[in-house]
Amino acid sequence: MDTLFPLLSPSELVIAAMIAVIAGFVKGVVGFAMPLVFVSGLTTFMSAELALAGLILPTLITNVQQALRQGVHAAVQSTVAFKIFLGVGCVALLTTAQLVRIFPDQLMMAVIGVPVTFFAALQLAGYQIILPRRSTVVEVAAGAVAGGLGGISGIWGPPTVAYLTALNTPKQDQMRVQGVIYGLGAVALLVAHVASGVLRADTIAFSVAMVLPAFIGVRLGMRVMDRIDQVMFRRATLCVLLVAGLNLVRRAAFG
Structure with missing residues (x-):
């Protein structure tokens, strides 16, 4: 155990796996927020850098699972439809990923938490931003913001969800599009953080260990998602954003 996971005790590894299941379940229900739940939970007992390393492989695997749920053809169509968002986001992610090791943990949490909380609270209060056309x-702009935050923190869901929500995207389409966007982003994240040094010999074993718990959580969450309607899906999405955002703001303020 000590050899495989030199940075964690056995009890910390078990707790991390439980957080991975919960994070996967939330993603299975609303299509995103696994990195948010991961970072929020894991940084209560480990560094933000190690938490980021831990979520890289589970994020990649579960997003491929989500993107291909309706088949390869549907995933390709979604990729073509959002090619501008994806291209800009990828460039921004690769650029900002190199700042991770010099970016203070609490500042990272504030940069993510404040806009997430504001957006979710605004939407739940009934104020909706609807884009009549692409x-x-x-x-x-949405791709740049999402990619920039993703490179620094591994979390690019909120700007993506805000954009898709503003386009009034149907539930199943939104789930698939998110899977495609986050999956391609996860590939970029993997490459970027091999280069940045975040994913290395003493952290990759932790990331591998988190894959199965996250996968199980996603499968359970998808069963729930299939049984809820569009309105409930939207509210569940916003509630998850609000809770995760508030927790990140708390961590940024109090450590």
Whole structure:
């Protein structure tokens, strides 16, 4: 155990696996927020850098699972439809990933938590931002913000969800599009953090260990998602964003 996981005790590894199941379940229900739950939970007893390393492989595997749930053809269509968002986001992610090792943990949490909390609270209060049509300018901006946050923290869900929600994307389409976007982003994240040094010999075993618990959680969450309607799906999505955002703000303020 000590050889495989030199940075964690056995009890910490068990707790991390439980958090991975919960994070996967939330993702299975609403299509995102696994990195948010991962980072929020794991950083209560480990560094943000190690938490980021731990979520890289589970994020990649579960997003491939989500993207391909309706088949390869549907996933390819989603990729083509959101090619601008994906391209801009990938460039932003690869650029900002190199800042991880010099970016203070609490500042990282504040950068994610404050806008997440604001967006979710605004939406739950009944204020909805609806885009009547696709705009290249908005798509570029959303991709840049999502990719930038993803490179620094491994969390690019909130800007992506905000954009898809503003487009009034149907539930199943939104789940698949999120899987495609986050899956391709996860590949970029993997490459970026091999280069940044976050994913290395003493952290990759932890990331591998988190794959199975996260996968199980996603499978359970998908069963729940299939049984809820569009309105409940939207509210569940926003509630998850609000709780995760508030927790990150708390961690940023109090450590």
